Amino acid sequence: MHVEVREGPLSPWQELADFEAGLPGGKSGATASFVGSMRDFNEGESVVAMFLEHYPGMTDKFLRRIATEAAERWPLDALFLVHRVGEIRPADAIVVIGVWSAHRRDAFEACRYLIEELKSRAPFWKRETRPDGPHWVAGNTPG
Amino acid sequence: MTINIKLFARFREQYRLDETEVTPAAGDAPVTAAALWQQVVGEPLPDSALVAINMEYVAPDAPVADGDEVAFFPPVTGG
Numbered sequence: 474m475h476v477e478v479r480e481g482p483l484s485p486w487q488e489l490a491d492f493e494a495g496l497p498g499g500k501s502g503a504t505a506s507f508v509g510s511m512r513d514f515n516e517g518e519s520v521v522a523m524f525l526e527h528y529p530g531m532t533d534k535f536l537r538r539i540a541t542e543a544a545e546r547w548p549l550d551a552l553f554l555v556h557r558v559g560e561i562r563p564a565d566a567i568v569v570i571g572v573w574s575a576h577r578r579d580a581f582e583a584c585r586y587l588i589e590e591l592k593s594r595a596p597f598w599k600r601e602t603r604p605d606g607p608h609w610v611a612g613n614t615p616g
Numbered sequence: 617m618t619i620n621i622k623l624f625a626r627f628r629e630q631y632r633l634d635e636t637e638v639t640p641a642a643g644d645a646p647v648t649a650a651a652l653w654q655q656v657v658g659e660p661l662p663d664s665a666l667v668a669i670n671m672e673y674v675a676p677d678a679p680v681a682d683g684d685e686v687a688f689f690p691p692v693t694g695g
Contacts, residue, residue, distance in 0.1 A: 509695050525694070526625050528687060531671035546642060555695060568695050594673070596693025597664075598625035609626040610693040 474552045476540050478533050478561040487565040492553045494572065501573035505580035507588045508570075513563035515610070523561045529594040532558075535563045538601035542561060543572070546586070547579040556597065563585045589616045617647070617682040621656055624689040627665070631657050640680075649677040649686050665693055 474490060485508045493504070513520055540552055553571040559569060570587050574580040592613045599610040638656055640647040649669060653661040655675075661667075667676050668687040673688050680686055 492646060526669075527694075528622075528624055528671070528689070531668060531687070534671055591694035592692075595694050596624070596668075596689060596692055598690065599693045600625070609629075609690070612691045613693050613695065 474540055474544065475554065476536050476552075478527060478536065479555055479557050481557070483555055483557050483566045483569060483614040485555075485566045486496045488555065488569065489553060489571045492551070493573070494574060496551050500575070501580075502575050504571060504573050505577070505581035505584035506569070508566055509568040509588070511561050511563050511565050512513055512569055515601060515603075518603045520563065520603055522563075523600040524600045524602075524607075525558045525561055525567070526598045526600065527558045532556075532596045534597050536591065539595075540610055542588055542590075543583045547572075547574060547583040549574050549579065549583055552583075552587075556591070556595070556598070585599075585616075591612045592616065619647075619652060619680055619682075620685045622685060622687040626690045627641055633657070636644055646679040648677045649674060649681055652680060653688055658671075660680065661688070665689070666691065677692060686694075 511523055540554055551573040556568045570584055572580045572584045602606050617640055619638050621638055625635050628634055631693045634654045641655055643649055661676055666689050669684050
């Protein structure tokens with residue numbers, strides 16, 4: 474299991490491939506992944522930059538908790554979760570989740586669980602820079 | 617009794633407060649997170665606020681103890 478809060482660049486597909494290369498082959502019949510990236514628009518306005526704030530200590534603890542819960546609830550072979558903080562630019566990846574399991578139902582459900590728990594409860598806050606200045610994002614759209 | 621209060625994101629900017637230590641007002645009733653907010657900020661805790669004590673989510677009326685870290689923040693927007 475790899476869980477990380479990162480201030481710095483994220484290459485989701487390369488990092489998923491690198492992580493998978495370290496797993497024992499032939500075990501996982503299913504891999505489900507989710508990548509969340511920054512849009513250049515929100516609520517009808519253009520967004521030129523974003524800052525992602527977090528609660529050092531609690532955010533990491535919360536992500537580890539939902540990863541542990543997912544691993545208890547579904548029979549998973551491996552789990553990869555990285556979420557960025559700090560300065561983000563449009564098209565940058567913000568979050569990557571990968572879940573490996575023997576069967577697709579468990580992989581899909583665990584991946585969905587992780588992103589929905591993260592989006593609804595993990596202590597992160599987006600402050601977008603729009604043409605008229607900075608705006609705190611009020612809430613996430615329903616999954 | 618000393619409690620460490622932390623505000624994040626929009627709350628931190630709106631109330632111009634990052635972190636502070638507070639000694640709860642004297643009284644017989646147990647000190648709750650929401651009461652500390654009222655004492656520090658001077659208005660009721662917003663309905664949408666999320667509260668954590670020692671980095672664990674709690675209800676706003678959760679009791680606090682000496683040395684606790686109590687955090688208040690708006691709805692989360694990660695992912």
